Amino acid sequence: MSVPLLEQLVEAFRVLPGVGQKTAQRMAYHVLERGRDGGRRLAEVLGEAVEKIGHCERCRDFSETPLCPTCASASRDAHLLCAVESPADRLAIEQATGYRGLYFVLQGRLSPLDGIGPRELGLHTLGERLAEGEVQELIIATNPTVEGEATAHYLAQLARQHGVRPSRPAHGLPLGGELEYVDRGTLSHAFGSRGEMP
Amino acid sequence: MSVPLLEQLVEAFRVLPGVGQKTAQRMAYHVLERGRDGGRRLAEVLGEAVEKIGHCERCRDFSETPLCPTCASASRDAHLLCAVESPADRLAIEQATGYRGLYFVLQGRLSPLDGIGPRELGLHTLGERLAEGEVQELIIATNPTVEGEATAHYLAQLARQHGVRPSRPAHGLPLGGELEYVDRGTLSHAFGSRGEMP
Missing domain, CATH: 3.40.1360.10 (Dna Topoisomerase Vi A Subunit; Chain: A, domain 2)
Structure with a gap:
């Protein structure tokens, strides 16, 4: 009763992280209603990226x-x-x-x-x-x-x-955080590895 | 210094609703790391959908x-x-x-x-x-x-x-909602158009 290609598109969007049925639907409708050019571009770049982007043989990025x-x-x-x-x-x-x-x-x-x-x-x-x-x-x-x-x-x-x-990078209290809201593990670690004030 | 095609991909994902820089980045990395087949499929279906899906000449859907x-x-x-x-x-x-x-x-x-x-x-x-x-x-x-x-x-x-x-569809209190949390406009409307209990 509904458009198969549209359903396929909704289903295809679900491969993205954090995208469920409802969000996928919204993405599909949005692209078709207001973002056809962007959608075309996304399709092209995505297809090209998936084929061409590999890993650096030295750093694996x-x-x-x-x-x-x-x-x-x-x-x-x-x-x-x-x-x-x-x-x-x-x-x-x-x-x-x-x-x-x-x-x-x-x-x-x-x-x-x-x-x-x-x-x-x-x-x-x-x-x-x-x-x-x-x-x-x-x-x-x-x-x-x-x-x-x-x-x-x-x-x-x-x-x-x-x-x-x-x-390794230093571990401890995040800057701008408040003691009260820091998780126990971090607080305990930061307390244990305290340093002398300069 | 970074991969241009990857940047293009991140940029292209931003056409989707509710997707900012950070989410677009996550999507691009996710597709490349764990969802290449899904990404390929999304690229194909999206490209096809944008070209082929038009509007019904009778209902405009x-x-x-x-x-x-x-x-x-x-x-x-x-x-x-x-x-x-x-x-x-x-x-x-x-x-x-x-x-x-x-x-x-x-x-x-x-x-x-x-x-x-x-x-x-x-x-x-x-x-x-x-x-x-x-x-x-x-x-x-x-x-x-x-x-x-x-x-x-x-x-x-x-x-x-x-x-x-x-x-038009009836307007009033949503089923399963609580009076306390219903917005004023809805409550006022529902109160004004109350019906006799059957």
Whole structure:
């Protein structure tokens, strides 16, 4: 009784994260009512991106070229390497900090129960890279979750094996936050690792 | 420094309703990381939908064919016609009620300030249709907003001109709601149009 192509479109929108039946419907109607040009463009770019964007062979980040622009850049500091779990984490660091070193994107975290071991995270290539001797410090910026911590521990050992200094971003109270609303784990950690006031 | 195609993709996702920079980024990364097949499918269906889905020449709803399946169906009651503002409203009625009549989708509401008059809503074709004499009742299901009410008023006059009985869905307290949380306008209206208990 209804338009099959429209139903297919609603169904197709549900592949997006956080998009359920109702939102997918709203997106489909919105594109058809008010955003046909944008929809056409999205279809083109999405189709092209899905085919052309692969992974940088050096840092495993998304890249259209075999080597991503960051890895190919001569102006980045090759002594610093920052390991992150996902491309989104890499982008967050790139946008928020003045970091000028290179990255290594794990595309996941160690999770033996899900069959994700060192090989799936490309840690053999990371090992080879650390063995080259150019990297002096490995900044381990995995997420502060159980699996992220386990991954960080593994990476730190790997770095030490190759004589590279492992480091990680400071953990503690977020700036602008209020003690009252900080979760227990963070507060306890921040309290335990307090430093002398300058 | 970053992948241009990826940036284009993030930008393209922003055409969707309620999607800002951050959500668009999440969608782009999600599709590339875990949903390439779904992304490919979305690109295809979206491209096809934007080109092929037009409007039914009789009810103005979205349709791939000149006449939509509902208008073309012989099993719908042609004596009943329901006017709604948008295809989404039509779908909501179709899914929630057992209505077996036909629809007329205004694709908007009267809004002189935005240059939307009777012609933009296709009311001349609606007038011609009412003049054919088959429709006996016009159910006016516009939204209960100021513009929706004005549109309803106009449609009711149009119906009476052609000897068609105008009607509208009942307004009042929503089922399952609590008096305390109902907005004033609704409560006042429901109180004023109270009926005797059966």
